[in-house]
Amino acid sequence: MSIKPFKIDDSNRGDHYYLTAEHECYFFYEFTAGKLAGHSQGNQLILNLKKQVTRSHLPDYKYKIQAISDSISLLNGAFGMGKALLSNAVVCPMPPSKIPGDPEYDDRMLQIANGACKGTGATCLELLKQTQSYATAHHQKDGGRPKPHELEAIYAVDNNLGKPIVILVDDVLTTGCHFVAARNAVLKIYPETRVIGFFIARRALPDPADEFSAIF
Amino acid sequence: MINFSTQSDFGAISPMMEMGAYEWLWQQDIADKKPSFKNLAELFRQHPDSFPSELVPFESAEACAAEVLSKFNKSGVGSFSVRVRGSSEFPDFLLDAEHPVQFLYYRGNWELVYTPVRVAIVGTREPSHEGERRTAKLASMLATRGVTVVSGLAKGIDTIAHQAAIRHGGNTIAVIGTPLDQVYPRENSELQELIARKHLLISQVPVLQYAKRPPSVNRFFFPERNITMSALSQATIIVEAGETSGTLIQARAALKQGRKLFILESNFHNPSLTWPHRYEKLGAIRVREFEDILKHLDVDQAIQN
Numbered sequence: 001m002s003i004k005p006f007k008i009d010d011s012n013r014g015d016h017y018y019l020t021a022e023h024e025c026y027f028f029y030e031f032t033a034g035k036l037a038g039h040s041q042g043n044q045l046i047l048n049l050k051k052q053v054t055r056s057h058l059p060d061y062k063y064k065i066q067a068i069s070d071s072i073s074l075l076n077g078a079f080g081m082g083k084a085l086l087s088n089a090v091v092c093p094m095p096p097s098k099i100p101g102d103p104e105y106d107d108r109m110l111q112i113a114n115g116a117c118k119g120t121g122a123t124c125l126e127l128l129k130q131t132q133s134y135a136t137a138h139h140q141k142d143g144g145r146p147k148p149h150e151l152e153a154i155y156a157v158d159n160n161l162g163k164p165i166v167i168l169v170d171d172v173l174t175t176g177c178h179f180v181a182a183r184n185a186v187l188k189i190y191p192e193t194r195v196i197g198f199f200i201a202r203r204a205l206p207d208p209a210d211e212f213s214a215i216f
Numbered sequence: 217m218i219n220f221s222t223q224s225d226f227g228a229i230s231p232m233m234e235m236g237a238y239e240w241l242w243q244q245d246i247a248d249k250k251p252s253f254k255n256l257a258e259l260f261r262q263h264p265d266s267f268p269s270e271l272v273p274f275e276s277a278e279a280c281a282a283e284v285l286s287k288f289n290k291s292g293v294g295s296f297s298v299r300v301r302g303s304s305e306f307p308d309f310l311l312d313a314e315h316p317v318q319f320l321y322y323r324g325n326w327e328l329v330y331t332p333v334r335v336a337i338v339g340t341r342e343p344s345h346e347g348e349r350r351t352a353k354l355a356s357m358l359a360t361r362g363v364t365v366v367s368g369l370a371k372g373i374d375t376i377a378h379q380a381a382i383r384h385g386g387n388t389i390a391v392i393g394t395p396l397d398q399v400y401p402r403e404n405s406e407l408q409e410l411i412a413r414k415h416l417l418i419s420q421v422p423v424l425q426y427a428k429r430p431p432s433v434n435r436f437f438f439p440e441r442n443i444t445m446s447a448l449s450q451a452t453i454i455v456e457a458g459e460t461s462g463t464l465i466q467a468r469a470a471l472k473q474g475r476k477l478f479i480l481e482s483n484f485h486n487p488s489l490t491w492p493h494r495y496e497k498l499g500a501i502r503v504r505e506f507e508d509i510l511k512h513l514d515v516d517q518a519i520q521n
Binding site for chain 1: 225226227228230231232234235281284285294295296297298303304305323324325326327329330331332386413439468
């Protein structure tokens with residue numbers, strides 16, 4: 001599966017509330033908020049990736065494992081087209097919502113980041129760690145989704161970067177809150193770093209609920 | 217044509233640059249090489265692995281893109297996106313058109329393009345009372361069975377088909393003959409916005425070229441979108457159409473693309489029409505009852521899978 005990534009640019013940045021022109025982000029697929037029926041390849045991939053780890057004993061969990069492997073291929077393909085950058089890069093999974101030890105802790109992005117580095121010259125590093133769990137955006141019913149500065153406050157940054165480029169990988173780009181928080185946390189300690197976001201998919205056509213909680 | 221290298225990191229595609237390049241290509245009105253879907257398809261047949269941005273100077277594409285974005289902003293086109301041939305989620309079945317589109321604008325839920333059964337319902341802008349009734353019935357019956365109703369948002373049959381599908385909780389796709397920032401007919405403005413927000417609105421029409429051309433030339437975009445509408449669907453149903461109707465462009469395209477073409481029985485009983493018999497001879501299916509459509513499309517089986 002070799003698919004060229006798309007760039008976030010002036011035509012689509014407005015769908016991601018927290019992103020501005022200084023944020024460098026790429027994605028492979030696109031979907032509409034709340035409409036993940038899984039007819040298209042991209043939506044199917046995201047639905048499978050997001051299957052909760054507490055379902056690992058169920059037969060359909062094999063689709064999650066396949067989705068992780070497909071995501072690795074996607075990223076690895078794109079990284080292969082940016083080899084000059086990759087040898088100077090650390091690939092970092094976006095920290096999951098639950099910390100290790102939590103029964104719902106999901107290391108899918110770590111697995112993906114690890115696999116995607118293979119043969120590219122990049123190093124995979126959990127540069128960012130979360131010091132406490134928070135409820136995932138789609139599970140919060142009160143609309144009180146975290147804001148970048150709140151997330152940034154619970155990120156701990158490893159003091160062993162040693163490369164000028166950080167590639168943050170995550171499954172879905174929604175408002176851009178997590179990316180901006182993680183980028184800010186990295187830049188606070190390593191101000192000269194080029195921070196790039198790589199997403200399997202971006203959510204197009206914003207969910208009014210995302211916008212609402214971002215504004216208030 | 218010179219090949220312009222895009223030089224982007226990770227081989228990434230910038231939707232904005234592809235959009236700008238597509239718009240620029242449509243403005244190259246040079247001598248006998250008038251811009252048209254046919255000529256653009258020819259250009260990309262000569263450059264099969266190229267994206268529009270690779271055939272257009274960077275600054276030109278950038279300037280055109282900025283102009284489109286500014287137009288969209290001014291006219292309140294909200295969140296939109298594009299599909300470029302050769303990138304992810306550009307459906308292969310669009311390539312069945314004689315001169316496949318290279319680029320599409322859309323608003324809404326692209327996933328509807330992949331729903332298991334998509335049927336276009338088309339016909340005259342001036343339907344009879346019976347024609348209106350048949351369209352509404354047909355669209356609602358298909359929609360309630362999970363079929364995505366595709367049409368062109370024109371006056372008459374198209375409008376009724378979209379409305380009935382929506383009213384019955386179904387999915388609908390509108391392939392319009394105007395750019396995303398225009399509405400035709402005006403009275404469909406709310407329906408177009410509703411489809412863009414809750415369903416899927418697709419346009420292949422270049423924004424800048426459309427703005428420059430007089431309506432007498434722009435009307436040629438309508439039959440072009442019928443060809444895309446057919447390619448997007450597994451079947452086209454003609455409810456009611458006159459001898460010179462633009463609907464027949466879609467009939468021809470459907471057969472050429474290997475799609476099923478259904479013609480409602482009533483058309484065969486209209487003594488002033490010759491096209492129903494002509495198309496039946498060419499392979500169209502005569503629909504006497506609703507079940508004929510379901511049977512030929514194997515709807516239940518397709519949706520179950």
